[in-house]
Amino acid sequence: MRHSPFRHLASLLAATALSACGGGSEQSAPAARTVTLAWQASHESGVNRTGGGYQVSISDQPSIDVPYVSGSAAPTSASVFLQPGRYTVSVQAYAALDAQGGNTGSLSAPSQLITVYVR
Amino acid sequence: MKPGLRRLVALAVTLALASAAAACGSPAPRTPQAAAPAGARQNRVPGEYLVTVAARDRVAAIVDLYGQFGIKELRDLGGTVFLLRVTEDPGPARMEQVRGGSAHVLAVQPNLVYGTRRPGSAP
C-alpha cells in the first residue's frame, strides 16, 4: 500500500501543532518568578529610624538592603526576581548605634533560614 | 439550726465579707497579722496554707476537709486561691494526705517564708 503524501503532511502538521500547544512529550522551561519576602518588624527603635533597616541574604545573590526611609517603621518586605532553583533566605536587622555608644552600627544575628523553591 | 447548716452560714458570712473587699478592686484593710515570729526563720508560717479550689463555689469543700483542724480564718486571695489558717497545724504532709484526690480542692501548700537579713549581713 502506498502512503499518500498528504497523509505524511497531515501527520507532520499535527505533530507541529501538538508541540506548539505543549501537548507533545516535551514541556516548556520553567520561568523566573517574583518572590515577595516578608518578616516581622523589629522592636528596636534604632532599626526603625534613620540609619536602621534590614539586610536580606539570598544564597549566591547580592544581599538586598531595605533601609528605613520615613514613617514609624522600616519596611518589612522586599520583592526579588529569581530564576528557577532552590534558595536559602535570611534577614538581619541593623541600626546606627554601636556597642560603644557610637554610630558605627550594629547588626543582628540572622533570622531563622527559610528555603525557597522557584519552579 | 443544724450544725452543718450553721457552719455553712458562718462560712458564707466570712466569704461574703472577704469577697466584697476583693471585688472593690483594692485590698481592704485586714486584721493585722502577726509576722513570722522573730528568730523562728522557719521555711513556712505555722498553721497557714494556700488552698486552690476548682471553682469559687467549691469553697465549702475546704471547710469539709480541713475543719477538723479548727479554722481560724479563710481569706479570699483572688481567683481560686484562699489563705487557710488553722488552729492545730498538722503539717504539710498531713494536709496533702487529707486533700487526697479531692475534685474540689486541687492543691494545698504551706505559706512559705521569704526574706532577707537585715542590711549589712547580706540576704
Next chain:
Amino acid sequence: MKSLSRAIIVLAALAGVALALLQQVVAVSPEPLGGGVYVAGEVLVKFKPASSAQDRIASVAALGHVVVATLHQPGWVRVRIASGQSMDQVLATYQSDTRVASAQPNYIYRSAAVPNDPLYGQLWAFKSAAGNDMGLEPAWDHIADCSSVVVAVIDSGVNYTHPDLVSNMWNGGAGFPNHGYDYVGDHDNDPMDQFGHGTHVAGVLGAVGNNGTGTTGVCQRTRIMAVRVLDDTGAGTTVTTMQGIGFAVTHGARVINLSLVSSGGFDPALSDAITDAQNGDVVVIVVAGNGNGNEGRNIDLAGNVTFPCAFTQPNLLCVTALDQNYALAGFSNWGPTSVDLGAPGTNILSTSLGGAYDTLDGTSVAAPQVAGLATMLRAFNPQYTYADTVSAIRNGGRSADALAGLTATGKAADVMPSLAYINPPTGLTATLQ
C-alpha cells in the same frame, strides 16, 4: 562701552543675588535632636573649590533641597533634604555629583553624661578606673530618663520621702498617694520602709540622678512603685509576695525587682504569680541568694535549690553578685542553670532610711542593677516585650571569666551593648507571585 558697562552691572547684580542666596539662612524651626545619631532630614555637603556659587545652588535645588546655612569651613553647606528621602540615597546622589567633594550626615554629638551627684565617684558599679563596671556613662548619652516605664520594688517598702528618691516615685493617684501598697501589717496604702532594704534597692535602680544630691541610680529618672511585702525584720511570705506581684502587674509595672529568697522549696502559688506577670508582659528580676557566711553555693544542686531563682518562666532573670575585681563575690550563690548573669554586688552605695546613704553587699543589691537596666531598655525601646528585654540583657552582657560555668550565660550585665543589641528578625516568609 555702554554695553560692557551694562554687562558688568548685570553680572554684579547676579553675583550679589547668588551670594545672598548662599548666605540666606532658611528659617528652620528648631527641632529636638532626639535619640538618634544624625540630625534627621539634614546633610552636610562640601563643594569643590572650583564649583561656583550658582553651581552649588543648582546642585542643591535640583534635588529639591534647601541650603540652610553656609558653614565657616570653606565649601561646606548645611542642607535640608526633602522629606521621605533616605539618608543613604541622598548621600550617594551628592557623592556622585562632580561638583561635590564630600557629603555626610549632620552627626549628633553629646557631652559624656556624667551626673553631678556628689557621691557619684563612689558608684564603682557605674564607672570604675579598672573598667570593671556596667558602663553606664556611654549609655546615659542616649538615655538617662526611664520615666516612661514603671518599675516595682517588691521588698520591705521604700523610704519614699528620701530626697534622692522622692521625685522618682510612681504617681499612684488618689488611690495610692504613697506610691504603692503595704501587704504586711496594716495592709494599707502606705509602703514606708522601716527596715532599709527596699530603700537601698530602690536607690540602686532609680535614685534621682544629676540633681546635685547624693547618688544616682541606673536610671537617673524613673517611676518607682513601692510594694511592701517584707516586715521590719525583712520577713515576708508566699501570700504577701504573690499579692505584691499582683498589685504591681495590675497597676502597670513593666519591671519587678524581687530581692528575696525562700528555702522552703518549690512554691506553686508564687510560680503562678510569676506566670501572671509573664502574661502581663512584665520582666521579673530575682536573686541567686547568699550562702552561709562567705560561702556561696551551687543552687542547681538538689538540696540547695533556691526560689524564686529556680523558677523557669522566660520572663525571669536571676542575678548573682560580683565584687570590684569582677570575681564572684564570696558569699554569692551560683548555678549554671538557674542563675542567668552577674552584676556588681559588693560595696554598693545607695539610699537608706532617714534620708541617708549606706553601703551594702549582697545579691539583693546586684539584682536592682539589672532591674534598672531592664527599665532602661524598655524605655529606650517602647515596643520591647519581656522576651526582647531578657534577650538583650543576656546577649548584651560581657563575658566574665569568673562566671564561666557558674551562670547560664557566663556574663556580667553590660548596659551599652545591651542597648545596642538587636534581636534577630522573626517570621520570615516567602510568597511566589
